[in-house]
Amino acid sequence: MSISRSVKRLMPKSIVARTTLAIVLLALLLGAVFAGLAAWTLQNNEKDRLTTRLDALLQTVEKTVSIACFVKDGALAREIVSGLMSNEAVAGVRIIADGQTLYEQIRPGAAVSAAGEMLPISHLIHSPFDKHQEVGEIVLFASQATLHELAWSYVRYVLFVLGLEVALMSLAVAWVVYNLITRPIKSISDELHRLELRTGMRLRVPRRNKQDELGRLVSDVNALISKLTSLIDTERKLRLERETSERRLSLIFEKVDAGLFEVERNGLLHSWNPAFVRTLGSPPEPPELQALLPAHEAQLRTLIDESLNSGEPREADLELRAQDGHTQWAEISLTPMDNVMLQGVINDITERKRAEFAAQQLASRDTLTGLLNRRGIDAGLAAVFEDRHREPDLAIALMLIDLDYFKQVNDTYGHAAGDIVLCRVADILERIVRRTDLVARPGGDEFTIVLVGIDNISKIEQIAQTIIDEVRKPLDIGNELQVQIGASIGIALIRADDDSPASALHRADEAMYVAKQAGRCRFHVA
Amino acid sequence: MRHLLIAIPLLLLAALPGLSLGAKPPTKDLVVIVNPASGVTALQPGDVVNIFMGRYRKLPSGIVAFPIDIGERSPEREQFYRQLVHKSLAEVDAYWARLVFSGQTSPPLQVPDGKTAVQLVAGNRAAIAYVDRSVVDERVKVVLELESAP
Numbered sequence: 001m002s003i004s005r006s007v008k009r010l011m012p013k014s015i016v017a018r019t020t021l022a023i024v025l026l027a028l029l030l031g032a033v034f035a036g037l038a039a040w041t042l043q044n045n046e047k048d049r050l051t052t053r054l055d056a057l058l059q060t061v062e063k064t065v066s067i068a069c070f071v072k073d074g075a076l077a078r079e080i081v082s083g084l085m086s087n088e089a090v091a092g093v094r095i096i097a098d099g100q101t102l103y104e105q106i107r108p109g110a111a112v113s114a115a116g117e118m119l120p121i122s123h124l125i126h127s128p129f130d131k132h133q134e135v136g137e138i139v140l141f142a143s144q145a146t147l148h149e150l151a152w153s154y155v156r157y158v159l160f161v162l163g164l165e166v167a168l169m170s171l172a173v174a175w176v177v178y179n180l181i182t183r184p185i186k187s188i189s190d191e192l193h194r195l196e197l198r199t200g201m202r203l204r205v206p207r208r209n210k211q212d213e214l215g216r217l218v219s220d221v222n223a224l225i226s227k228l229t230s231l232i233d234t235e236r237k238l239r240l241e242r243e244t245s246e247r248r249l250s251l252i253f254e255k256v257d258a259g260l261f262e263v264e265r266n267g268l269l270h271s272w273n274p275a276f277v278r279t280l281g282s283p284p285e286p287p288e289l290q291a292l293l294p295a296h297e298a299q300l301r302t303l304i305d306e307s308l309n310s311g312e313p314r315e316a317d318l319e320l321r322a323q324d325g326h327t328q329w330a331e332i333s334l335t336p337m338d339n340v341m342l343q344g345v346i347n348d349i350t351e352r353k354r355a356e357f358a359a360q361q362l363a364s365r366d367t368l369t370g371l372l373n374r375r376g377i378d379a380g381l382a383a384v385f386e387d388r389h390r391e392p393d394l395a396i397a398l399m400l401i402d403l404d405y406f407k408q409v410n411d412t413y414g415h416a417a418g419d420i421v422l423c424r425v426a427d428i429l430e431r432i433v434r435r436t437d438l439v440a441r442p443g444g445d446e447f448t449i450v451l452v453g454i455d456n457i458s459k460i461e462q463i464a465q466t467i468i469d470e471v472r473k474p475l476d477i478g479n480e481l482q483v484q485i486g487a488s489i490g491i492a493l494i495r496a497d498d499d500s501p502a503s504a505l506h507r508a509d510e511a512m513y514v515a516k517q518a519g520r521c522r523f524h525v526a
Numbered sequence: 527m528r529h530l531l532i533a534i535p536l537l538l539l540a541a542l543p544g545l546s547l548g549a550k551p552p553t554k555d556l557v558v559i560v561n562p563a564s565g566v567t568a569l570q571p572g573d574v575v576n577i578f579m580g581r582y583r584k585l586p587s588g589i590v591a592f593p594i595d596i597g598e599r600s601p602e603r604e605q606f607y608r609q610l611v612h613k614s615l616a617e618v619d620a621y622w623a624r625l626v627f628s629g630q631t632s633p634p635l636q637v638p639d640g641k642t643a644v645q646l647v648a649g650n651r652a653a654i655a656y657v658d659r660s661v662v663d664e665r666v667k668v669v670l671e672l673e674s675a676p
Binding site for chain 2: 073
């Protein structure tokens, strides 16, 4: 790893230098291989050449050797040997006649002992007079040193030529690479450095590279540049459009009267606008919708789940208790965006609610006493019966109250006094029954009370008696005048077979008539 | 002397069948002779070559050999070396020239004619020479009859 890294660090950065280095290294490697091969081949070649040369040399003296061997003439042998030894390549000569060494000379310094040191060339010697008679042998030792010297001088020559070629080739390659590759690339690169990315900008193709790979590279780069610039232009246009549209939307979001928000399934608010804050107040930390509407947590939960599960928008009107004690109304509408997110709109509908409420008041309440009128008690009874459908054990009791002696008061003191009496009675009745019970004046001096959830008859009778007692007390009608009236009450308990209020009302009416007949100021249970 | 006179015709007769065998009878009928006291009874052509060309200095019997040539350019010498080693006299002289140069081996002694050679062989136990059969006498012993080369 570290070696390769250090090699990388040592590698030159320019293509010219790298190519030249590669060529030099390759040439040296190949040169070494070739030199090795050459050395080996030349060594063998030289050996053969030397052998041939020495063979020829031997041939020239063979006749004389033959004579020397024939007559075993040591002096002649010595002459021959010294003649042969004058040749540098000869390390030693031995002449053997009839199995005995006639004369031998080994050049000092040439070790005979080392087998590889000497290359023996041996010739059998025949009699000068009989070609078939062997008379001796001449052994010539070629000088291995000479052999090596010869071979190496050849190798050195080859190496020198190779080296020269490597040097020249490297220079040539460097020059070619620099002129054909590096310079055009450098000029393209310089232009790229100066290039500013904008429409219509192009690189110039180097003059000599119009048709080659560099030319193609430049035209590719140009194509890329034009594609990029057009992309950038499009992108810029789109961004502007998006910014405008976002600004527009953001303006709407900020300025619209409706409260806009995004909420997760778990109630966590992701965003909201100023109108939302005006309606519900600033969200706490963490911004949870239910924290702003603690009284409607369950309802919100249901609303969110329903909307998300159905994928449909859901709406609800929520009654809010403002800090100053006034009741406010808000309409909340949730539209699912995906599986967990909802977009919400919240509108302050207090004004509308107030108008609605007023209209409803007007329709169902008696304007004089503020009690329910006939329409109101009918609606109320219908609602109670609705409840009884869901809750069959719900006990309901009807009381019909008719005032005694009211006509006299009316006749004696006028309608205004009568109205005061009616208001006083209304106050009494409302005081005696619970808030959840219904109290109505369907008309004239008749009152109706619906007691819900009381099944104890004695309790009902007690209430009736209290009413009778309270109404019988003298009433101030102004101008220090007091009047005394009474109340006759018919009571009917709703039975299981009463599927509408009508029959029960009828029974209560009859019971009231019975009470009146019995002498007034009393009650009767049907 | 008488013996010699008798021997010559005898020898001539004896040589007749040999001569008749050759298609072209040589001008000379050469024989190799030694001293009878040399202890040599017969020699092979190879032995003669060895002795005359300086290879062996001794006769097969152990006596140091003393070869004798006839003349320098005599017909006998010419014929002898032609028949024995198939070489011309120039070649033989060149051969000896090399050996003489070394000084170790000497060529055969040269005598003027066959008679002198016989004389020398008769008087020297170690001498060996080639002569025409006609000059051979009882003082010497023929050990090889050279057949003329075809």
